[in-house]
Amino acid sequence: MRFADTLDRGRRGAPVMGGRQWEACPRTSDRCRRRDEVWRLAFLLLGGRRAAADFLNRPLPGVTETPLATAMRSALGQLQVSLLIRRFAAKAHSPFPS
Numbered sequence: 001m002r003f004a005d006t007l008d009r010g011r012r013g014a015p016v017m018g019g020r021q022w023e024a025c026p027r028t029s030d031r032c033r034r035r036d037e038v039w040r041l042a043f044l045l046l047g048g049r050r051a052a053a054d055f056l057n058r059p060l061p062g063v064t065e066t067p068l069a070t071a072m073r074s075a076l077g078q079l080q081v082s083l084l085i086r087r088f089a090a091k092a093h094s095p096f097p098s
Contacts (some may be wrong), residue, residue, distance in 0.1 A: 010055075030075075031072045034071050034072050034075070034077075034078045035068065035071065035072050036055065037078065037082075038068065038071040038072075038078055038081055038085070039052060039056065039068075039081060041086075042055055042056055042080055042085050043084055045085055045086065045089035046085065046088070046089055046092075055067065055085070055088070056068040056071075056081075067081045067085075069082075085087065
């Protein structure tokens with residue numbers, strides 16, 4: 001056996017990229033920026049990760065998509081969801097009965 005044959009024995013070909021590949025949402029896109037801003041607002045105003053996830057990932061009554069999907073779709077959707085989060089947080093912590 002030649003020395004060159006032992007070098008080729010360990011090669012497997014070109015490395016393949018692994019892990020999550022973002023095709024529709026690169027980190028610099030407006031969609032990701034809107035998602036991050038809405039998530040951060042919900043996290044801070046609704047009381048943590050679980051409350052933010054519950055609010056953003058469940059469709060509201062009478063709406064076909066989740067608030068997170070609405071916010072990611074457009075700047076108007078982000079504004080609507082942000083106002084809804086603020087209204088929901090203010091109502092939950094309001095000292096006045098509704």
